[in-house]
Amino acid sequence: xxxxxxxxxxxxxxxxKVTFFGIVGLxxxxxxxxxxxxxxxxxxxxxxQSLFLNxxxxxxxxxxxxxxxxxxxxxxxxxxxxxxxxxxxxxxVIGFMIAALWFVGIVAGLTLGYRVxxxxxxxxxxxxxxxxxxxxxxxxxxxxxxYADDYFSVNxxxxxxxxxxxxxxxxxxxxxxxxxxxxxxxxxxxxELKIKTSNDTLFHVKTIYSSFDRNYSGxxxxxxxxxxxLQQSDxxxxxPQFFKTPKEQGYRKQFxxxxxxxxxxxxxxxxxxxxRYQHPISSDAMQRRYGRGYRNSLEWNSGEEYLLEGEDLTxxxxxxx
Numbered sequence: 677x678x679x680x681x682x683x684x685x686x687x688x689x690x691x692x693k694v695t696f697f698g699i700v701g702l703x704x705x706x707x708x709x710x711x712x713x714x715x716x717x718x719x720x721x722x723x724x725q726s727l728f729l730n731x732x733x734x735x736x737x738x739x740x741x742x743x744x745x746x747x748x749x750x751x752x753x754x755x756x757x758x759x760x761x762x763x764x765x766x767x768x769v770i771g772f773m774i775a776a777l778w779f780v781g782i783v784a785g786l787t788l789g790y791r792v793x794x795x796x797x798x799x800x801x802x803x804x805x806x807x808x809x810x811x812x813x814x815x816x817x818x819x820x821x822x823y824a825d826d827y828f829s830v831n832x833x834x835x836x837x838x839x840x841x842x843x844x845x846x847x848x849x850x851x852x853x854x855x856x857x858x859x860x861x862x863x864x865x866x867x868e869l870k871i872k873t874s875n876d877t878l879f880h881v882k883t884i885y886s887s888f889d890r891n892y893s894g895x896x897x898x899x900x901x902x903x904x905x906l907q908q909s910d911x912x913x914x915x916p917q918f919f920k921t922p923k924e925q926g927y928r929k930q931f932x933x934x935x936x937x938x939x940x941x942x943x944x945x946x947x948x949x950x951x952r953y954q955h956p957i958s959s960d961a962m963q964r965r966y967g968r969g970y971r972n973s974l975e976w977n978s979g980e981e982y983l984l985e986g987e988d989l990t991x992x993x994x995x996x997x
Contacts, residue, residue, distance in 0.1 A: 724830060727852065727862075727927035728792055737788040744781025748774055795928060796888045799961040800895030802902075808879040811911035815943035815981075816879055818869070818936065820950050821907065821914035827854040827863050852927060854918070861903075863918035866931040869953035870973035871944065873987055874937035881906060881913070884933040886959055887925075898925055904932055915950065931957050935973075938984045943992065944976075951978040 729735055752774040808816070830852055853862035874880055883906070887898035904919035919932050934953075938944050954976075962970045974989045976982060982989040 724852070726923070727830060728795070729788075730926075734788060734791060737784045737791075741781050741785035741788060744777050745785060748777045748781065752778075794890040795926075797890050798892050798895050799886060799888050799929075799959065800892055800899060801959075801961050801965060802885040802896075802899040804883045804885075806881045806883070806906065808881060808908055808913065809910075810878065811942075813911055813943075814941075815911055815945065816913055816936070816938065817911055817945050817947070818913045818915060818950060819947040821916050822949075823863065823917045826857050827918075828857075830855055830862075853921075855923070856920070860923050861920050862923055862925065862927075863920055864930055864932075865918055865952075866957065867915070867919065867953050868931070868933045868955065868957045869915070869946070869950055870933065870935045871946075871976050871989065872935055872937050872972070872974060873984065874939040877939045879939065879942070880937040882935040882937070884935070884962065885919075885930075886932075886961065887930045888928040895928070898928055898930070901925060902930070902932070906934070915953075931959075933957060933962075938974075938989075940984050940986060943981060943983050944989070945981045946976055946978050948978040954978075 725735070725738070729738060752771070755770060755774075851866055853864045855861070856863060883904065885899045885902050885904070887895050887902075889895040889898055898921070901921050902919050903921070904916055906916070907914040913936070915934060919930075921930065936944070956971060959970075974984075974987075976989055981992045983992050984990075
């Protein structure tokens, strides 16, 4: 019975070894698949890095965290398998070194995450009021001043891709800026247009800029670099298609709100080119400064002519009928 038990024990040990090495192989393969997937996805997202990461230390932290957290465990498994096959003596120092390098990668990733999230710590606003020249026909037509030069997406070729179960499409990238041809500026289309009632007999426009950064002075400095100029030509108010910032500013949740104040008894029409500017933009800083009513706006549709009567915009087509 002794030899039989010994044979069964040997078989059991053999099965356990096969199972163990199979699991180790699967873990190693998983690390490699994760690394290749990250590299494949990363090649598509490389243009986005400049929006969130500063050149130098942050770029270094990114690659250190990727290499050490994904590649080092795979190398450790391979080294362990090779040493087992060669029946080499156990050297705990190798395991300690691999664990230390992996820990350094984790710390680098956490440090990078902390530095990036700090860039969205403080929101600052800048408000500018403009008094418009009275239109000759008592009607203001609001149109888009299209960007004259070519521009392109910061992330070409990624209009649809998947990470896990989530599919990233156009909606996720609409809030990201574009590059100009020279690639020295970012072009943002995160602009909201609001229509409100004027307190006097004149047309007014108020623009509100917003940007985040790690501190108040940094956010204020970002706002001073906004390039967004409204132009009036008699009864036409031109709103730029984009507002522009230097490329070095990166993405800091920048947006612009344009509020047009219409006097009672005047007419207004908004071009269909500006239809997407109806999309509301939320802001904690605006709510703190202007109260809960900061989102208030008269309801309007592009391509319709309105007459402001008291506090209401009325379609002129319904008046004639």
